[in-house]
Amino acid sequence: MKHAGLIWNESQHGIGITSLDEQHRQIVEQVNRVISAIEDGASSEVMHELMDGLVLLARQHFGFEERLMSEYGFPGLExxxxxxxxxxxxxxxxxxxxxxxxxxxxKLILAFVTDWAELHLLKGEKVLGEYLASKGLS
Ligand SMILES: [Fe+2]
Ligand SMILES: [Fe+2]
Structure with missing residues (x-):
C-alpha cells in the first residue's frame, strides 16, 4: 500500500508567519517527493538528487529562520x-x-519527518511564531 506522505495543513502546521510557513510547506512537498520515489523504487541517482534538494531546502530554511530569530532577539535561538x-x-x-x-x-525517512514535524515544527516553532507575531511580524 502506498504511503500518503505528509499532508500540509495550514491550521495544524502553520505558525502564522508567511515566509516560514511557505518554506515549511516546500520542505513537506520535497519530503513527499522523496517518499513517492522510494515507493516507486527510484534509482539511487534519483534518490540522491531528491535528497540533495531536501538538504538544500532545509539548510536555506534553517539559515533564514536563525537570522530571523537573531534579528528579533528570540530567546530560544540557541x-x-x-x-x-x-x-x-x-x-x-x-x-x-x-x-x-x-x-x-x-521507515527511517518517515520517522525523521515525523520527528521534525511533531517535535521541532509543532513545538518549537509555534512558540517562535507567537514570539515573532508579538513583534509585529506576520
Ligand atoms: Fe522552521
Ligand atoms: Fe526551526
Missing amino acids: GHAREHLGLLQKLDMFNETLFFSDPHRL
Whole structure:
C-alpha cells in the first residue's frame, strides 16, 4: 500500500508567519517527493538528487529562520539552532548511507519527518511564531 506522505495543513502546521510557513510547506512537498520515489523504487541517482534538494531546502530554511530569530532577539535561538544542526546531521547521515542499500529507508525517512514535524515544527516553532507575531511580524 502506498504511503500518503505528509499532508500540509495550514491550521495544524502553520505558525502564522508567511515566509516560514511557505518554506515549511516546500520542505513537506520535497519530503513527499522523496517518499513517492522510494515507493516507486527510484534509482539511487534519483534518490540522491531528491535528497540533495531536501538538504538544500532545509539548510536555506534553517539559515533564514536563525537570522530571523537573531534579528528579533528570540530567546530560544540557541536551543533551536542546535535542533537544526541535529536535523541536518541526520540528513547527511541518510545521504551517506541510506538510499543505496537500507531496506528500511522508507521507515527511517518517515520517522525523521515525523520527528521534525511533531517535535521541532509543532513545538518549537509555534512558540517562535507567537514570539515573532508579538513583534509585529506576520
Ligand atoms: Fe522552521
Ligand atoms: Fe526551526
